[in-house]
Amino acid sequence: MVETNELAVLDRLEISYDLAGYPEVKNYEVVYGTLEAMLEGADKLVITADEASVESAKSIKSQLTKYQKRIDEVFEVEEAKYNELVSKKRSLKRLFERSKNYLNDGIEYAKTEWVKEAINEYSRLASEDIDISMIDPKTYSRKLTKKSVFEVIESEVIRIEEEYKKSQHEQEVFEKYCNSKGISPELLLDWQKTMSLSEAMERVDYLVEIQAKEAKKMEEVQAPQPVVKVSEPEEIDETDETADIWAVMLRMTDKQKSLFKQFLNDTGIELVGKPSIVDDIF
Numbered sequence: 479m480v481e482t483n484e485l486a487v488l489d490r491l492e493i494s495y496d497l498a499g500y501p502e503v504k505n506y507e508v509v510y511g512t513l514e515a516m517l518e519g520a521d522k523l524v525i526t527a528d529e530a531s532v533e534s535a536k537s538i539k540s541q542l543t544k545y546q547k548r549i550d551e552v553f554e555v556e557e558a559k560y561n562e563l564v565s566k567k568r569s570l571k572r573l574f575e576r577s578k579n580y581l582n583d584g585i586e587y588a589k590t591e592w593v594k595e596a597i598n599e600y601s602r603l604a605s606e607d608i609d610i611s612m613i614d615p616k617t618y619s620r621k622l623t624k625k626s627v628f629e630v631i632e633s634e635v636i637r638i639e640e641e642y643k644k645s646q647h648e649q650e651v652f653e654k655y656c657n658s659k660g661i662s663p664e665l666l667l668d669w670q671k672t673m674s675l676s677e678a679m680e681r682v683d684y685l686v687e688i689q690a691k692e693a694k695k696m697e698e699v700q701a702p703q704p705v706v707k708v709s710e711p712e713e714i715d716e717t718d719e720t721a722d723i724w725a726v727m728l729r730m731t732d733k734q735k736s737l738f739k740q741f742l743n744d745t746g747i748e749l750v751g752k753p754s755i756v757d758d759i760f
Contacts, residue, residue: 487512488548493563501560513545513573520577525584527591529624532584536622539581542574592624596631603632604639612638648675655679659686 553567669678
């Protein structure tokens with residue numbers, strides 16, 4: 479298990495230079511092996527929702543962070559010049575990252591259990607069932623004690639209940655408004671997910687306007703159309719003395735004469751001229 483006084487093990491690390499000016503990290507393998515053995519206990523720590531267990535995990539995590547900072551201090555002067563120093567520093571720090579990740583997972587597990595316990599405690603304040611998925615993890619992610627987590631969850635449950643009551647009230651107002659306009663509320667069933675109450679009412683007004691226009695169109699189509707009176711054509715006075723007289727010369731066969739005679743009879747056209755010519759045609 480990691481102990482605070484063991485931070486001194488890093489003091490055994492020493493950076494020296496050979497005759498060519500190349501850096502060498504003395505005691506690196508010894509320090510690496512010592513740290514690796516120390517961290518085995520951290521990886522095996524059992525973390526539960528018990529507060530003492532969580533406090534122990536947080537204490538060890540804090541110690542590991544101190545080790546990492548100390549490693550940075552040892553290498554900070556010369557690492558920019560030599561890639562090998564950077565590589566060694568990273569290898570040492572990775573030892574701590576693995577253990578810190580394990581501890582973080584355990585602490586987060588405990589927090590989640592605290593949240594569930596707090597929800598059971600404060601669900602009596604809510605009209606609907608409260609599920610952990612309804613709580614934003616950001617609200618309790620930085621809380622370090624069970625007491626602080628409980629305080630956050632209580633506030634969140636109260637907030638959810640207030641939003642629920644507001645939603646129910648707005649739904650009732652909306653349904654009454656729809657009924658007053660003759661619009662079925664089901665036409666905008668999920669309106670609360672995408673718009674405010676005022677926007678939903680405006681949408682209802684728009685639907686009413688559209689329906690009114692459609693109804694007017696249907697009335698116009700179904701309304702009886704006015705009857706247009708067609709005046710009878712004026713009869714032509716066949717004996718109108720003012721009609722124009724045309725002088726024409728015709729050359730026809732007997733068959734054509736017969737057809738022409740029929741045409742004159744059908745149209746009421748009168749031939750004028752010498753009786754002998756008219757008689758000849760007919």
